[in-house]
Amino acid sequence: MDMLEVLDCCSPLAREPLGEDQAAGLARAFKALGDPVRLRIVSIVASHQGGEACVCDLTASFELAQPTISHHLKVLKDVGLLTSERRASWVYYRIVPERLAELAALLAAPTRVDDGAAAEVDG
Template structure:
């Protein structure tokens, strides 16, 4: 998924409807399914968490690889899937690649998953 596609998706009013607001159309469901599929792997969840929680907002792949008992190509594959899902972006600097989270993608998921709260109901 390209940056332009993400910008178009992010500007669509339908993207901001919550799960309890209205049923998803086929296109929205397909786009969200790609994101949830990317998040459906423990390694990718950990990678996303490592990137999102990093002070400064970005992290080098060279700093993430040692945290896993996986080869560097496998880590790169997982990062590629996170990029394709529109959750992270990256930039090559010399021989290393730096990753950062795309906040609008996380915001979109948060809005989708948010359910309305009823002031009269206690948790």
């Protein structure tokens, strides 16, 4: 899914109000990203070679116990930001690009131009 398709389906906040269910789902995703460890996990997975990271790569990046990392991964999976696949004894995590694009599109600057002239601020 490219960004134009996402923008067509997910209007930025400035274009139309969110419905109650949509706002609740998006709030859960933003809340999940509001934790610095989870935000770093998403960044590590997204930037990892091949677009996926083994749980062993993630635990090596933090000074946290493995169960704590697993909890953060579960939260990210529950809100649809990550997906996982078990291969032998390791689990590999991958970003769900459509979900990240949905969040990005929601916060995108409006593309319409206001009727009034932009106010100038003198410093």
